[in-house]
Amino acid sequence: MQAQITTPMAEAVAPAAHGKAGPSRLRRYLKNTLKFLLGLIVLSFFANWLWILSGSNQWELKIDEGGTQVYTLKAPGATMLKIRAVMQTKEFTLSNHLAPLLDTSIQDDCARWVPGCLSYKILTPWNPKTQSNVTMWTLGMPGPFSPREILLQGQLTQDPASKVLTLENIAVPNRIAPNDCCVRLSHVHNVWRYTPVGDGNIKVEFVNDMDMGGAFPKFLLNLGAPGEIHKMLTVDNPKLLRQEKYRNARLDFIDEGLAK
Structure with a gap:
């Protein structure tokens, strides 16, 4: 060895x-x-x-559950999806649906209406003559992203023949000076449409068209928004509208028409 x-x-x-x-x-x-x-x-x-x-510029059905349909639309050149939700209900009148426009108490607990809401301010109160108001929502974001400010002008119109009510909420980012704390959204055009279809039924349509701005990962919003909007129409909003103060509302500037 x-x-x-x-x-x-x-x-x-x-x-x-x-x-x-x-x-x-x-x-x-x-x-x-x-x-x-x-x-x-x-x-x-x-x-x-x-x-x-990418984008077909066509509405595509994504969710069809509980009598509510949710569609998405991707336009070429856009980073965010547009989302459209449709349902029918005879539980509420036109006045019931629009009563929250006059409710100043939402400023005290805005998170009940919008998850993550830090504050809601009425800058110009609802005016029945012009049928408009100006409000600002401040939403908290997960770190490290800054809160978002959504400065909106609400404009209500009603077709005198069909009694269809349309509420448009459009971003007016320059209405007041910017705040260093937050990113103010420059693109928002959300539309609520209430169409009486007979026998007390009202067709409710909501179109969400907004961009959260800044460096927020928009794919997360595109992924989760359809489900959140479906839940808003079918669960969250009806629960809030069942409060007595909205149930008993009768707004003089709204013609209930076929919804009676």
Whole structure:
């Protein structure tokens, strides 16, 4: 059997060789990690570019549950989906549906109406003659994103023949000076439409067209918004409208028409 001879020189060389291999593996790891991250960033930008260019510009049905249908529309060049929800109900009159417009107490607990709401301010009270108001919602966002301010002008119109009520909420971001605390939305055009269809039934339509602005990951909104809007129409809003103060409302500037 051949004996293994270990010399002091060999003992000195072995650790040195091992020491070189450690930093070399670390450099390769860091290099590969950097390549992966750069590739991921490039892929994300490419996917976002393709998403912006995509879109049929047609309404597509996404949810059909509980008598409520939710559609989405992707327009080429847009980052956000438009969402349209439709349902019918005979539980509420036109006045019942619109009564919250006159309810100043929403300022005390706005989160009941909009999840994540930090504050709701009535800047210009509802005017029955012009059938308009100006309000501002401030919504909290998950960190590290800044709160969002939604400064809206509400405008109500009613067709004298069909009695269809249309409430448009449009962003007016320059109505007051900006706040450093928040990102103020520049694009909002949300529409509520109430159509009497006979026998006390009212067709309720809601179109959500808004962009949260800033660096917020818009794919999260596109992913979750259809389900949230379905829940709003079928669960959240009816529950709020069943309060006695809305049930007993009768607004003189609204013609109930066929909804009687």
